[in-house]
Amino acid sequence: MDQHTSQGFPLLIPDWPLPPGVRSVMTTREGFSENASALCERLGLRDVARSVAEHARSALAQQLGLTLSPQWLKQDHGIRVVEASSAGKIEIADASFSRQVGLACVVLTADCLPILISAKDASVVASVHAGWRGLVGGIVPATLKALNVPPDQLMVYLGPAICGKHFEVGPEVLEAFLHGSMVSIDDTLVRACFQPSNSSAGHYFADLYQLAKVQLRQWGVNHIYGGDYCTSAQRELFYSHRSRRDTGRMASLIWLE
Numbered sequence: 557m558d559q560h561t562s563q564g565f566p567l568l569i570p571d572w573p574l575p576p577g578v579r580s581v582m583t584t585r586e587g588f589s590e591n592a593s594a595l596c597e598r599l600g601l602r603d604v605a606r607s608v609a610e611h612a613r614s615a616l617a618q619q620l621g622l623t624l625s626p627q628w629l630k631q632d633h634g635i636r637v638v639e640a641s642s643a644g645k646i647e648i649a650d651a652s653f654s655r656q657v658g659l660a661c662v663v664l665t666a667d668c669l670p671i672l673i674s675a676k677d678a679s680v681v682a683s684v685h686a687g688w689r690g691l692v693g694g695i696v697p698a699t700l701k702a703l704n705v706p707p708d709q710l711m712v713y714l715g716p717a718i719c720g721k722h723f724e725v726g727p728e729v730l731e732a733f734l735h736g737s738m739v740s741i742d743d744t745l746v747r748a749c750f751q752p753s754n755s756s757a758g759h760y761f762a763d764l765y766q767l768a769k770v771q772l773r774q775w776g777v778n779h780i781y782g783g784d785y786c787t788s789a790q791r792e793l794f795y796s797h798r799s800r801r802d803t804g805r806m807a808s809l810i811w812l813e
Contacts, residue, residue, distance in 0.1 A: 660811035670715035670808035707776030719786035720763030
C-alpha cells in the first residue's frame with residue numbers, strides 16, 4: 557500500500573519494490589495545512605509567476621534532502637527525452653533520466669499519467685509525462701531507448717492519473733491510437749482500452765493506465781506497479797485539470813541516493 561506523509565509538502569510514497577539506493581515520491585493536494593496546499597499549487601504555476609514556482613520547487617527539494625537541483629521540464633506533450641542535469645536549466649521535454657546520485661527526475665501532472673522507471677540494479681532512473689498525445693507519439697519507447705537497459709531489467713510505477721471511468725474522449729483519440737500511433741500495437745489490444753460512452757454517441761472512455769501497460773509490455777517491460785488512483789474521482793487527494801481548469805499540478809520524482 558502506498559504511504560502518505562504530512563510533513564511539509566503532503567507526499568505519497570509509491571509502494572513498489574525499488575532496489576536499495578533508489579527513492580520515489582509524489583506530491584498530492586491533500587490539505588494537511590493551507591501552507592502545504594498553496595505550495596503544491598505553486599509547483600505548477602506558469603511563467604507569469606516563475607519566482608513563486610521556483611520558491612515552491614526549492615522548498616520541495618529541501619524537504620526531500622536533495623542537494624542538487626532536480627531536472628524540471630517544460631512539458632509539451634511531445635516525445636523528447638533528456639538526460640538530467642543539475643545546472644538548473646528547464647528543458648523542453650516530456651521525460652528525463654539520470655545516472656547521477658542525488659539528481660532527481662521530475663514531471664508535473666494533473667490527469668496525465670506520470671510514469672517512474674528504475675533499473676533493477678539502480679544504475680539509472682527516469683520520469684515520464686504521458687498524456688494520450690505522448691502515448692500516441694511514442695514517449696514510452698523513446699524513454700526506454702534512451703535508458704539503454706534491457707527491458708526485463710526495468711521496473712515501472714504508474715502514478716495518479718485520470719482513470720478509464722472518467723476520461724471521456726472523442727473518436728479521434730481512438731483513431732490516433734489505431735492509425736496515427738508511432739507504436740505498433742495489435743488493434744484488439746488498443747480497442748480493449750476504450751469503452752463506448754453511454755451518454756455521448758461516438759465517444760469513448762479511454763484507459764491511460766491500460767494503454768501505457770500495453771505499450772510497456774510490447775517493449776518487454778513486465779514489472780509494472782501502481783495504476784490504482786483516479787485524479788478526477790479523488791479530487792481531495794489530487795489535482796484534476798479536467799475537473800478544474802485553473803488547477804495546480806502534482807510533482808512525481810525519482811532519484812538515486
